[in-house]
Amino acid sequence: MERLYQTYKDRVAFLLVYIREAHPDSILYVPTDNGGKELQVIPQTSMAAERLKNLHLCMSLLQMTMPALIDSDDNVVNRAYAAWPDRLYVIGVDGNIAYKSAPGPFGFKTPELAAWLRANVK
Amino acid sequence: MKPTVHLILSLATLALPMVTYAVQTPPAFSTASSIGSYVASGSTMAADLARLRAALLKVTGVEQVDLLPRPGGVTLHIRGPQTGTLFATAARAVGYNLRTMSVRTYLATGSSADTDLTRLREALTKASDVELVELGKSNGAPVLRIRGEASAPALIAVARTVGFEMLPVSSYVASGSTADADLIRLRKALGSVAGVGKIEMRGLPGGATVVIHGDVTDAALAKTAKSVGFGLLPVSDAGGAKRFGVIGVVSASDEERLNKALHELVGGGEFHLIKTPTGMQLDVIGSADSPDKISAAAKAIGVDLHPLEMVTALSVDANGERITPPAPGERTLEELAKMGEPAPSFTLITKDGKSTVSLSSYRGKRPVVLIFGSYT
Numbered sequence: 239m240e241r242l243y244q245t246y247k248d249r250v251a252f253l254l255v256y257i258r259e260a261h262p263d264s265i266l267y268v269p270t271d272n273g274g275k276e277l278q279v280i281p282q283t284s285m286a287a288e289r290l291k292n293l294h295l296c297m298s299l300l301q302m303t304m305p306a307l308i309d310s311d312d313n314v315v316n317r318a319y320a321a322w323p324d325r326l327y328v329i330g331v332d333g334n335i336a337y338k339s340a341p342g343p344f345g346f347k348t349p350e351l352a353a354w355l356r357a358n359v360k
Numbered sequence: 361m362k363p364t365v366h367l368i369l370s371l372a373t374l375a376l377p378m379v380t381y382a383v384q385t386p387p388a389f390s391t392a393s394s395i396g397s398y399v400a401s402g403s404t405m406a407a408d409l410a411r412l413r414a415a416l417l418k419v420t421g422v423e424q425v426d427l428l429p430r431p432g433g434v435t436l437h438i439r440g441p442q443t444g445t446l447f448a449t450a451a452r453a454v455g456y457n458l459r460t461m462s463v464r465t466y467l468a469t470g471s472s473a474d475t476d477l478t479r480l481r482e483a484l485t486k487a488s489d490v491e492l493v494e495l496g497k498s499n500g501a502p503v504l505r506i507r508g509e510a511s512a513p514a515l516i517a518v519a520r521t522v523g524f525e526m527l528p529v530s531s532y533v534a535s536g537s538t539a540d541a542d543l544i545r546l547r548k549a550l551g552s553v554a555g556v557g558k559i560e561m562r563g564l565p566g567g568a569t570v571v572i573h574g575d576v577t578d579a580a581l582a583k584t585a586k587s588v589g590f591g592l593l594p595v596s597d598a599g600g601a602k603r604f605g606v607i608g609v610v611s612a613s614d615e616e617r618l619n620k621a622l623h624e625l626v627g628g629g630e631f632h633l634i635k636t637p638t639g640m641q642l643d644v645i646g647s648a649d650s651p652d653k654i655s656a657a658a659k660a661i662g663v664d665l666h667p668l669e670m671v672t673a674l675s676v677d678a679n680g681e682r683i684t685p686p687a688p689g690e691r692t693l694e695e696l697a698k699m700g701e702p703a704p705s706f707t708l709i710t711k712d713g714k715s716t717v718s719l720s721s722y723r724g725k726r727p728v729v730l731i732f733g734s735y736t
Contacts, residue, residue: 253717292734307710308711316732324734327703358727
């Protein structure tokens with residue numbers, strides 16, 4: 239995904255919208271200050287501060303640099319886009335939905351998005 | 361439980377070992393070991409069995425693998441950290457379907473005299489395909505936990521010869537809707553499965569615990585539950601996975617001592633010591649021992665375990681992944697974001713926490729790719 243972003247960022251805006259945790263209380267590896275990894279419980283987020291923290295963890299671990307937003311506390315955008323647990327959309331210049339992936343995780347297909355971008359963005 | 365992270369699945373970047381719930385590389389838990397019993401179905405040819413053994417010996421921490429042929433496969437005793445999910449993955453790669461040996465619970469009626477119950481236990485232990493019989497009490501009634509592949513009818517017959525009636529009981533955690541209508545549908549669907557007698561359900565956030573009286577197979581029930589929208593996960597005891605707050609583990613040697621003590625427990629299982637924002641926590645999965653027994657084992661070496669609310673055992677999907685189900689309305693608002701129609705507008709806080717961005721600001725300028733996801 240980071241590669242797609244780097245390829246198209248001059249023509250297409252990429253926004254990572256960080257929604258509520260799909261698997262809260264999972265125990266995942268989290269980078270530590272000394273460059274190592276340690277296991278931590280990742281609880282559900284309900285406040286902006288918590289969500290921002292998880293977003294930063296996520297982006298640094300996955301080495302993603304694109305612009306990112308956090309969904310509001312009441313998960314409004316998640317609901318509006320039926321985004322949970324993950325999903326891909328492209329909004330056209332006209333403001334309409336130009337691409338909508340099937341719901342994740344099976345519908346979250348980066349190659350499909352790549353194909354769409356190749357076909358529609360010059 | 362397979363490792364997944366939703367965002368990472370499709371990324372061509374790092375292949376990091378993300379795991380959900382069941383920790384796959386336990387940090388300090390590789391020294392002491394116990395012996396776990398498993399069953400694998402597959403080829404009984406010597407060459408294939410040798411490959412199976414070799415594959416399992418490659419799993420981190422495994423010290424010894426003993427195989428005993430049985431109809432359709434093998435019984436395995438694996439000495440090492442009991443990381444069942446890793447064993448199953450290794451076995452699958454060489455063509456075997458591996459699972460932990462069945463542990464089934466039975467309620468016994470007939471007598472509550474200790475001498476009679478001892479006779480019952482002895483008779484069952486002697487039966488073929490029985491590895492271990494544990495006697496306990498549930499609400500005052502005798503309960504037997506039997507490890508082995510012996511069928512329920514066979515064991516019920518054995519119990520009858522010593523004057524006992526045994527009733528098989530299976531416990532599950534169902535994840536899915538908590539709406540009464542859906543739970544009723546689940547109960548109805550499960551009731552229609554062959555062999556199911558009484559069903560006890562207790563609703564919980566994210567689903568329900570289900571106790572089924574009757575001789576049933578987990579697979580048949582899970583399939584039926586799935587058809588009405590529920591994931592069904594068997595648990596080896598009615599309480600499901602157990603979680604404890606831990607006091608008294610400070611150093612690595614403390615962890616080792618605790619690990620050693622826990623692995624000496626007869627009930628087996630996987631033990632995961634985790635650091636959480638609120639303190640040290642011990643998660644126990646698949647153990648046949650009661651929380652009291654586990655606490656006692658820890659107390660004997662000066663570690664205090666106090667049982668914690670098991671919040672997340674309740675929302676587990678059919679693959680054993682922990683999820684929170686979509687909140688009401690999350691799955692039904694597809695209509696708001698329709699192909700070819702205006703995208704729902706929004707203004708959200710940016711990752712630096714200091715400013716906001718509106719979707720409308722891109723209109724007329726550039727297309728926008730929206731990537732929705734979370735860390736877990």
